[in-house]
Amino acid sequence: MRTVFVKPELCIGCRHCEVACAVEHAQSRNLYDAIHEEKVSQPRIHVETRLNYLTFPNRCRHCDPAPCMQVCPTEALYQDTDTDSVVVDYERCIGCAVCAMACPFGIITFQSVHQLSTEREVNAKCDNCIERQQDGKIPACVEACKTGALEFGDANDLVRTSRKDFTLRMLASEGDTEIRTIPRNIRAFRAIMEEIASMS
Amino acid sequence: MYDSQTARKIAEKRALDSTDQEIIVKAIDDGTETVWDRFADQQPQCGFGQLGICCNRCTMGPCRIEPFGKKPTRGVCGATADLIVARNMLDDLSTGAAAHSDHGREVLEVLLDTAEGRSQGYQIQDEEKLLRVASEYGINTDGREKEAIAGDLARAMLEEYGTLKNQIQLVERAPQKTKEAWKKAGIVPRSVDREIVEAMHRVHMGVGADYANILVHAMRTSLSDGWGGSMMATEGSDILFGTPVPCTTLANLGTLSKDKVNVVLHGHNPILSEMIVKAAEDPALVKRAEEKGAKGINLVGMCCTGNELSMRHGIPMAGSLLDQELAIATGAVEVMVIDYQCIFPSITHTASCYHTKVVTTSEKSKVQGALYKEFRPETGLDTAKEIIALAIENFPSRNPDRVRIPATPVRMMAGFSEEAIKTALGGSYKPLINAIVAGEVKGVVGVVGCNNPKVKQDYGHVTLAKELIKRDILVVETGCAAIASGKAGLLVPEAADLAGEGLKAVCKALGIPPALHMGSCVDCSRILVLAAHVADELGVGIGDLPLGGAAPEWYSQKAVSIATYFVASGVYTVLGIPPKIFGSQNVLDLLTTQLKDVVNASFAVEPDPVKAADLLEAEIERKREALGI
Numbered sequence: 001m002r003t004v005f006v007k008p009e010l011c012i013g014c015r016h017c018e019v020a021c022a023v024e025h026a027q028s029r030n031l032y033d034a035i036h037e038e039k040v041s042q043p044r045i046h047v048e049t050r051l052n053y054l055t056f057p058n059r060c061r062h063c064d065p066a067p068c069m070q071v072c073p074t075e076a077l078y079q080d081t082d083t084d085s086v087v088v089d090y091e092r093c094i095g096c097a098v099c100a101m102a103c104p105f106g107i108i109t110f111q112s113v114h115q116l117s118t119e120r121e122v123n124a125k126c127d128n129c130i131e132r133q134q135d136g137k138i139p140a141c142v143e144a145c146k147t148g149a150l151e152f153g154d155a156n157d158l159v160r161t162s163r164k165d166f167t168l169r170m171l172a173s174e175g176d177t178e179i180r181t182i183p184r185n186i187r188a189f190r191a192i193m194e195e196i197a198s199m200s
Numbered sequence: 201m202y203d204s205q206t207a208r209k210i211a212e213k214r215a216l217d218s219t220d221q222e223i224i225v226k227a228i229d230d231g232t233e234t235v236w237d238r239f240a241d242q243q244p245q246c247g248f249g250q251l252g253i254c255c256n257r258c259t260m261g262p263c264r265i266e267p268f269g270k271k272p273t274r275g276v277c278g279a280t281a282d283l284i285v286a287r288n289m290l291d292d293l294s295t296g297a298a299a300h301s302d303h304g305r306e307v308l309e310v311l312l313d314t315a316e317g318r319s320q321g322y323q324i325q326d327e328e329k330l331l332r333v334a335s336e337y338g339i340n341t342d343g344r345e346k347e348a349i350a351g352d353l354a355r356a357m358l359e360e361y362g363t364l365k366n367q368i369q370l371v372e373r374a375p376q377k378t379k380e381a382w383k384k385a386g387i388v389p390r391s392v393d394r395e396i397v398e399a400m401h402r403v404h405m406g407v408g409a410d411y412a413n414i415l416v417h418a419m420r421t422s423l424s425d426g427w428g429g430s431m432m433a434t435e436g437s438d439i440l441f442g443t444p445v446p447c448t449t450l451a452n453l454g455t456l457s458k459d460k461v462n463v464v465l466h467g468h469n470p471i472l473s474e475m476i477v478k479a480a481e482d483p484a485l486v487k488r489a490e491e492k493g494a495k496g497i498n499l500v501g502m503c504c505t506g507n508e509l510s511m512r513h514g515i516p517m518a519g520s521l522l523d524q525e526l527a528i529a530t531g532a533v534e535v536m537v538i539d540y541q542c543i544f545p546s547i548t549h550t551a552s553c554y555h556t557k558v559v560t561t562s563e564k565s566k567v568q569g570a571l572y573k574e575f576r577p578e579t580g581l582d583t584a585k586e587i588i589a590l591a592i593e594n595f596p597s598r599n600p601d602r603v604r605i606p607a608t609p610v611r612m613m614a615g616f617s618e619e620a621i622k623t624a625l626g627g628s629y630k631p632l633i634n635a636i637v638a639g640e641v642k643g644v645v646g647v648v649g650c651n652n653p654k655v656k657q658d659y660g661h662v663t664l665a666k667e668l669i670k671r672d673i674l675v676v677e678t679g680c681a682a683i684a685s686g687k688a689g690l691l692v693p694e695a696a697d698l699a700g701e702g703l704k705a706v707c708k709a710l711g712i713p714p715a716l717h718m719g720s721c722v723d724c725s726r727i728l729v730l731a732a733h734v735a736d737e738l739g740v741g742i743g744d745l746p747l748g749g750a751a752p753e754w755y756s757q758k759a760v761s762i763a764t765y766f767v768a769s770g771v772y773t774v775l776g777i778p779p780k781i782f783g784s785q786n787v788l789d790l791l792t793t794q795l796k797d798v799v800n801a802s803f804a805v806e807p808d809p810v811k812a813a814d815l816l817e818a819e820i821e822r823k824r825e826a827l828g829i
Contacts, residue, residue: 012247012248014248014249053244183785185782188788195808200214
C-alpha cells in the first residue's frame with residue numbers, strides 16, 4: 001500500500017504543497033498561466049494551523065474502504081487499484097456533499113473544474129496525482145515539500161523508518177547513535193511562537 | 201456575522217484597552233475588515249520566511265534552506281542559512297534606517313526653506329537649541345540672524361547624508377568609551393546614505409559570504425540612523441517646532457468628538473501636521489465649521505505624527521498602529537490625513553465603509569482611493585487650510601446612526617524631551633544618578649516599538665511597563681509603546697502609586713510619571729542622548745549603564761534598526777516578537793551572546809512581558825554590580 005505519510009513536526013507552513021497541487025490540477029499545469037485560467041485551480045491539500053502556530057498539511061488518505069465512496073449515491077467515486085487512489089468522476093458527481101459529510105478528515109472541497117464545460121462545483125478532492133504516478137512520478141505535493149513533512153512510499157516502509165527512529169531513541173544510551181532531532185534554533189523559535197499564542 | 205457575546209470575546213482577545221474593544225465590536229458588527237481579520241486569513245504563515253531562510257533576491261532563485269538539517273543547505277548561488285539570514289536582516293534594517301533618515305531629511309529641507317524665507321507658515325521656534333546644535337557643527341553664531349545660522353545648520357546636516365568627512369558629526373555626542381568600542385569594531389557610521397547604499401550593495405549576490413561581517417555592517421547602518429538620520433529628525437523638528445516640554449493631554453478613541461469636525465493626523469512626519477494645527481485655529485474655518493452644524497474642529501493624533509503633536513501642542517492622541525482602522529470605524533472621522541509610514545495600504549478600503557475621506561500629502565506615499573493634496577513647504581499653510589476645509593465640507597455626510605465614540609478618554613502627559621527630563625531633575629542628571637546609585641531607581645528601560653496583531657494590542661507594552669516600574673525601574677517610552685501607556689493611564693504622575701517604593705518617592709518628589717513619554721520613534725534618539733549625558737557625568741560608556749531596551753510588540757523594519765542601534769550603543773534589548781533570524785543558530789549566537797564582548801550588550805527574545813522584565817532586571821543588576829553600586 002503506497003501512501004503519503006505526514007510528519008507534522010517537519011511542516012513549517014510554507015504552503016508549497018498547496019501551490020504545487022493547484023498547479024498540477026490546473027489546465028495549463030504551469031504556475032504563470034494557472035493563476036489566469038477561467039476556472040482557477042484551488043489546492044486539494046490544506047495546510048492549516050490552530051492555536052499554537054504549528055501547522056499540519058491535511059490531505060486525502062485514500063481510505064479503503066473509503067467512507068466517501070460508500071455513501072456516494074451516484075457512484076461518482078471509484079477506486080483506482082493500480083495506485084490505491086480514490087478518484088472522482090466529475091461527470092457523475094452531483095455536488096450533494098454527502099461524501100464530505102462522511103469524510104473523517106474533512107478534506108473534501110468543491111470547485112469548478114476545467115474538465116467540465118459547466119461552472120457547477122464538484123468534489124475536487126486529491127486524486128493522488130494519478131497521472132503523475134502513471135508517469136512514474138511522485139505526487140506534486142510531496143515533490144514540492146522541502147522539509148520532508150510529506151513523504152511518499154510504501155506505508156510499511158515509511159512506518160518502519162519511524163519505528164527505527166523510536167527504537168534508536170529507546171536505545172540511545174550509547175550516545176553515539178545519530179538520531180534526527182529538531183535543531184535547537186527551530187525548537188527555540190517554536191517555543192517562542194507557542195508563548196505568543198498562549199498570551200492571547 | 202457574530203452574535204454580540206462572540207464579538208465581545210473576539211475583541212477582548214484582540215486588544216487590551218476597553219475603548220478599543222468597544223470599537224472592534226462595532227467594526228465586526230459593521231462587517232468592516234480589520235488587520236486582525238487579515239492576520240487570520242494569512243494563517244499559516246510561511247516558516248521559511250519567519251525563520252529568515254527564504255531568499256528572493258535574484259532569478260536563480262527564489263531559494264530556501266531546509267531548516268531541519270537536510271538538503272538543500274545552500275541556495276543556488278551557494279549561500280548558507282547563516283548568510284541568507286544575515287542578508288535578510290541587513291535588508292530589513294536598512295529599510296528601517298532609510299525610513300527614519302528620509303523623514304529626517306525632509307524636516308531639514310523645511311528648516312532650510314524656512315531659513316531662506318521660502319516656506320509658508322513656518323518659523324524657527326527654538327533658538328536656544330539652534331545655537332546649541334549649530335555650535336556642535338562649528339557654525340559661527342556670533343551676532344548672526346537666527347535664519348542665517350539655521351541655513352548653515354540645515355545645509356551642514358543635509359550634507360551628513362552624503363558627507364565625505366567619514367563620520368557623522370552627531371556621533372561625537374556618544375561617550376568616549378562608546379566611541380572607542382565602535383572604532384575598534386569598525387562600526388562608526390560614515391554618512392547616512394552611504395551605509396544604506398552599501399547595505400544594498402552587500403545584499404547583492406556575491407558580495408561577501410561572511411554572515412558576521414554583514415551583521416557588523418548592519419550595526420554601522422543602524423548607528424547611522426540612531427546617531428544620524430533619526431537624531432537629525434529630532435533636532436530639526438525641535439528647532440523648527442519647539443523642543444517639547446511636559447504637557448497634559450488625552451488618549452484613546454474617546455478623544456474623537458461627537459459634535460465637532462474630526463480630523464485624524466496619522467503617520468510620522470510632523471511638517472504638514474504642524475500647519476494643520478495652525479489652520480484649525482483659523483477663525484474663518486472655525487466659523488465655517490459652525491455653519492455646517494459642527495461645534496468646532498477637533499484634531500487628534502495617531503501613531504508618531506500623533507506623538508509629535510501631543511508632545512508639542514497637547515493634541516489628543518487617538519491611538520497607535522492598530523487603532524487606525526478603529527478610528528475610522530467609529531464613523532466619526534471626517535478626514536484622516538496621512539503622511540507616511542505604518543499606514544495600512546487598505547486604509548482607503550476601510551474608509552469606503554464610512555464617510556471618511558483619506559488625504560495623502562506626500563509624493564512618496566500615495567494611496568489609491570485617497571485625495572492627494574501635495575505638501576510643499578512654500579504652500580504648507582494653504583494646503584493645511586484646504587484639508588481642514590475639506591473635512592468641514594464632509595461633516596454633514598456623517599451618519600449619526602453609525603457613530604459610536606467611547607465615552608472616556610484617559611489623561612496622559614507627553615513632552616519629556618531629553619532637555620525636559622533634565623529640567624524636571626533640576627537642571628542636572630545628578631539627582632537621577634544619585635537615585636540610581638542609592639538604588640531607589642535601579643535603572644532605566646526604554647520601552648519602544650509598534651503594535652503587532654500577533655500580540656493582544658498593548659498587552660506587551662503595558663504589562664512590561666507596569667512590571668518594570670514595580671521593580672523600581674524608570675521607564676522611558678516612544679512610539680506605539682508610549683501611546684499604549686498613555687491609554688493605560690501610566691503616563692500621569694498618579695501612576696507613581698503603581699511603582700516600587702524607591703521609584704515612587706522619586707516620581708512624587710519630582711512630580712513626574714513613572715513612565716515618561718519621550719516622543720515618536722525617531723525620538724528614540726532622545727534616549728541615546730539621555731544615556732550619553734548620564735554616561736558622560738559618570739565617565740563611563742553607555743554599555744556600562746544600568747539600562748535596557750524593549751520592543752514587546754514590534755512589527756516594523758524601523759524597529760530592527762532601533763533595536764540594533766540600542767544594542768550597538770550598549771543597551772541590552774529584549775524583543776517580544778522573534779526577528780527573522782531563527783533559521784541560523786550562528787546568527788542567533790552572535791546576536792544574543794557574542795555581541796556582549798563587542799558592545800557589552802546583546803539581543804534577547806522573550807514574548808512574555810513578565811519574563812522580559814526578569815531578563816531586563818537581571819541585566820540591570822549585572823551592570824550595577826560591574827559599576828560597584
